[in-house]
Amino acid sequence: MTTAPTAEETLAAALTAEYAAIWAYGPIGVRLADAERKAAAEAEAAHRSRRDALVVQLSTGGGRVPPDRPGYALPFPVTDRASALRLAVEVEERTAAFWRAVLPTSTGAERDRALSALIEYAVRATRWRRAAGITPLTVAFPGRPS
Amino acid sequence: MVLTCPVVMGRTTRRDESSPLTRRAVLRVGAFLALGGATAPLTGCDLLDRDEPPPPDPLAPLLDESLRLAAGLRAAADAHPDLAVRLVPLAETHEAHATELARVTGTATPSQPSPGSTAPPSPGTPAGPATTLTTLRKAERAGRDSAAAACAAAPGERAALLGSIAAARATHLEALK
Numbered sequence: 001m002t003t004a005p006t007a008e009e010t011l012a013a014a015l016t017a018e019y020a021a022i023w024a025y026g027p028i029g030v031r032l033a034d035a036e037r038k039a040a041a042e043a044e045a046a047h048r049s050r051r052d053a054l055v056v057q058l059s060t061g062g063g064r065v066p067p068d069r070p071g072y073a074l075p076f077p078v079t080d081r082a083s084a085l086r087l088a089v090e091v092e093e094r095t096a097a098f099w100r101a102v103l104p105t106s107t108g109a110e111r112d113r114a115l116s117a118l119i120e121y122a123v124r125a126t127r128w129r130r131a132a133g134i135t136p137l138t139v140a141f142p143g144r145p146s
Numbered sequence: 147m148v149l150t151c152p153v154v155m156g157r158t159t160r161r162d163e164s165s166p167l168t169r170r171a172v173l174r175v176g177a178f179l180a181l182g183g184a185t186a187p188l189t190g191c192d193l194l195d196r197d198e199p200p201p202p203d204p205l206a207p208l209l210d211e212s213l214r215l216a217a218g219l220r221a222a223a224d225a226h227p228d229l230a231v232r233l234v235p236l237a238e239t240h241e242a243h244a245t246e247l248a249r250v251t252g253t254a255t256p257s258q259p260s261p262g263s264t265a266p267p268s269p270g271t272p273a274g275p276a277t278t279l280t281t282l283r284k285a286e287r288a289g290r291d292s293a294a295a296a297c298a299a300a301p302g303e304r305a306a307l308l309g310s311i312a313a314a315r316a317t318h319l320e321a322l323k
Contacts, residue, residue, distance in 0.1 A: 096313065103297065103305035115297055115309050119290075122313035126320045137232075137321040140239040141246075142313035144306070 007105040008063045010098075011054060014117075017098040018051040019068045024091045027074070031084035036131055040088065043124055047095065050117060085132035092125035093142070100143030118143050203251040205304070208296050208311070209244055215289055215315075216240035222278045229275060233282075236318050243311050250304060283322045290315040 005013075025044035032040050058065045078084050099121065102114035122142035129137050219237035223230040248254065273281065293312035300308050 100306050100309055100313075103309045104302040106305075107302075111298060111305065115294060115312065118309050119294070119313045119316045122317050123320050126317040130320075136235045138236065138239065138314065138317040140242045140314060141307075141310040142317065144310050 005101070005105060007102070007110070008058070008061065010102045010105045011058060012064065012066050014095075014098040014102055014114075015051060015054040015058065016066050017095045018047050018054065019066075020072045021047040021091045021095045022051060023069075023072045024074065024087060027078040028084045028088050028091070031078060031081050033081075036081075036085070039127065039131075040084075043088070043092070046120065046124075053113075082132065085128055086134075088128040089125050089132060089134065092121045092128060093139075096121035096125065096143040097145065203253070204299070205247055205251050205296060205308075206253070208293060208308075209247040209251065209253070211289055211292060212240045212244040212247060212311075215285055216244065218282060218285055222282060225272050226275050226278060229278070232321065236321060239314055239318070243314065246307060247311075250307065279322050283319055286315050286318040286322065290319065 022044060025040055025047070029037055029040045029044065055065055074087065075090060076083060076087070078087050096118050099114045099117035103111055103118070106114055125142070126137050129135075216237045219233045219240065223233040223237070226233075290312055293308055293315055297305055297308035297312055
């Protein structure tokens with residue numbers, strides 16, 4: 001059994017997840033139109049906002065700030081609306097998992113922020129599932145490693 | 147106390163009409179009964195103090211709530227079979243939460259919500275589907291908030307599970323739209 005991660009480690013991991021999420025919404029957004037494109041832009045903005053907050057928090061805490069990368073490998077090619085929606089579901093569920101991992105290592109306002117992120121991304125994943133016609137719309141334990 | 151007082155007062159009123167002496171006597175009896183009533187709970191406390199039960203786990207109310215939410219969804223699915231395909235998976239999620247909460251709190255796997263729950267709307271006049279969904283959403287919203295509060299207050303090792311429960315209840319709000 002490995003030792004439990006520290007708060008700094010789980011926050012740094014959440015930051016790398018936010019980088020990847022922001023990157024993924026690029027190919028997602030171009031495959032969507034109208035209300036769905038708008039929803040993708042809002043989701044991307046939420047990930048940017050959390051990325052910025054994490055960069056500030058980690059650097060002011062004197063910790064290591066993991067760098068962004070020029071590109072990220074997508075789990076599958078995004079070629080049309082259906083694959084874009086499927087990727088959006090994945091992006092939200094994966095980032096939710098990283099914020100869930102922050103919960104045990106945090107207290108007070110920091111845990112509140114992590115919980116808000118987990119809830120927000122889980123809800124967004126459900127919305128994308130609905131748009132993609134995926135059932136069930138929900139999972140029993142959002143963010144829990146399967 | 148509650149039961150004895152009206153009886154004594156009733157007798158006082160009747161006897162008061164015939165004799166004031168009797169009235170004083172009855173008042174003394176009333177005072178005696180009042181004392182008895184006051185001391186009885188103290189004796190009860192002593193008994194409890196000597197045989198202290200373990201305090202309930204702080205997550206016990208959340209476990210009850212999971213079962214109530216599941217029961218409400220199942221009752222609504224029975225009343226509106228066309229909604230069942232949407233409601234039953236949500237009920238199963240709450241039951242899975244209850245199982246996990248029972249495990250972490252070391253309680254027996256529960257099967258029924260404790261009494262005093264507010265699960266389904268009262269039978270007799272079944273609510274329409276729209277009203278039913280509104281009622282279920284309201285319950286999920288309250289459930290999300292109580293799970294979030296439990297997550298905020300929990301020790302680290304329970305925080306992730308409680309966060310997932312709060313998030314699941316939040317997604318149910320979305321699924322019930």
